[in-house]
Amino acid sequence: MNAQKRLEIFTRLRDENPAPKTELEYASPFELLVAVTLSAQATDVGVNKATRKLFPVANTPQAVYDLGVDGLKGYIKTIGLFNSKAENVHKACRLLLDLHGGEVPEDREALEALPGVGRKTANVVLNTAFGHAAMAVDTHIFRVSNRTRIAKGKTVRQVEDGLMKHVPKAFLVDAHHWLILHGRYTCKARKPECGRCLIEDLCEFNEKREYLD
Template sequence: MTTKNMTRKQIEIFFTRLQAQRPHPQTELNYSSPFELLIAVMLSAQATDVSVNKATDKLYPIANTPESIYALGVEGLKVYIKTIGLYNSKAENVIKTCKILIDQHQSEVPNTRVALEALPGVGRKTANVVLNTAFGQPTMAVDTHIFRLGNRTGLAVGKNVLEVEKRLMKVIPKEFMVDAHHWLILHGRYCCVARKPKCSECVVSDVCNWPDRFEFGALK
């Protein structure tokens, strides 16, 4: 059964509660510059943040600029990221991206969607993460956690990632927009999990529209 969409009032309460729970939400990827963030997000596709951090914690002290990573070459980079899934193709894309940043962007990460999505291995979701986290732009990167949460709770019901993204951009109040991406990912990762959501511990269960939430301990 499809969950019905939340009302505007429910959505306001939803984000007010998530904001109170995590006033200063942040990505769990380790980074200290827009470039480090870009590379970490590229590496995180179909991989956990923990696995990416383990790799970049070894890589970044050695190479953390477009020039220094490009100098490693594909084979040199693989040594650092071989524990991450799809590392072969990721290494190739990272090296190609470094070359483009050097040649076309003065070794700086661009802050526009068009320029970011022109980089090898950078799709819409990665671009959204970089635009939001590095540059503070109100974007919404829909991963598996946010897609599940949006549909389950009724916050943003959609058949695919783009539908959910567009719905979220439309319904989230402006004052919550910049941090909404982090709140939703963290809530989906630690509370509204896939198999056994922790509805009994959820701070927004009373404004959630998921019909099965009471079976998982939500208060009636």
Template sequence: MNKSKRIEILKRLQAHIADPTTELVYKTPFELLIAVILSAQATDVSVNKATRPLYAVANTPEAIFALGTDKLKEYIRTIGLYNGKAENIIKTCQILIERHNSQVPEDFAALVALPGVGRKTANVILNTAFGWPTIAVDTHIFRVCNRTNFAPGKTVEQVEDKLLQVVPDEFKLNCHHWLILHGRYTCIARKPRCGACVIEDLCEFKEKVYPE
């Protein structure tokens, strides 16, 4: 895909989703961190349903750490892999308290050192909570970038590297949200909604799907 086509795709997504943001509900960087950890292999809707009552009683590293693993599990047991996530969250809270003055570090290396935090989660935090021009690649973005040929790659890191190379600086802050929302609601996995797609004529997917 050439540069001019990529820029036009970004402009159309920008016009279509003028003020994009995460669908996770949060008020602080810490609340976002916990929500993103919980969102692995889970929907944002399910995470929001769990964090709403959780944050009502505990929304700081000290408060969640005080709950303990078993009590935390009671709040998040509707979310997949909740046992492991609860353990990671308690360990993360302890590290934040002991090493970061109970603050979410604005540093990639420090973030990925936290239990349950990988490259994608760290990039989401830096982008959404702190306004860094990072591009976190999840399954939706990986699919969209390969399907459209916008930024193809065999691995998540290859797609991320490609996006950082080809996306102009003025689009980098919101690119993650445009692509994830496009993948979540239009360029969906099993049957993309090509007939309702704002970039359909620019997309290089050869097997486009249209309603009968």
């Protein structure tokens, strides 16, 4: 895919949704960190249902730590892998208190040192909470990037690096959200809705004609 096509794709996505946001509900970098940690192999809808009960009771590292692991489990037990997630969030809260004064660090290495926080979660926090040009490649972004040929790659890291290289700089901060939303609602896994796709004429997906309405 050439640079002109990429520019037009992101121009259209921006024009349709000038201020894209995550569908996870949060009111602080810490709430976002917890929500993203809980979202692994879970839906945003499911995470939001749990955090709507959790955050009014505990939404700081100290408050969540004081709940204890079992207390935290009571709020997130509807989420997949809640046992291990509760352990990780509790341990992360302790480290935030001990090493960062109870604040979420604006630093990739420090974020990835927290239990349950990998590169993707760190990228989400850096991008969404702090406005960094970071690309958190989830299953939606991986699929959209490869299908459209915006950035091809066999691994998540290859796609991330390709997007960081090829997405026009003016769109880098918001590109993560546009691509996730496009993958979630239009460029779906089993049956992409090419017939109503905003960028169908620019997309280089070879099989898209099978899905036209």
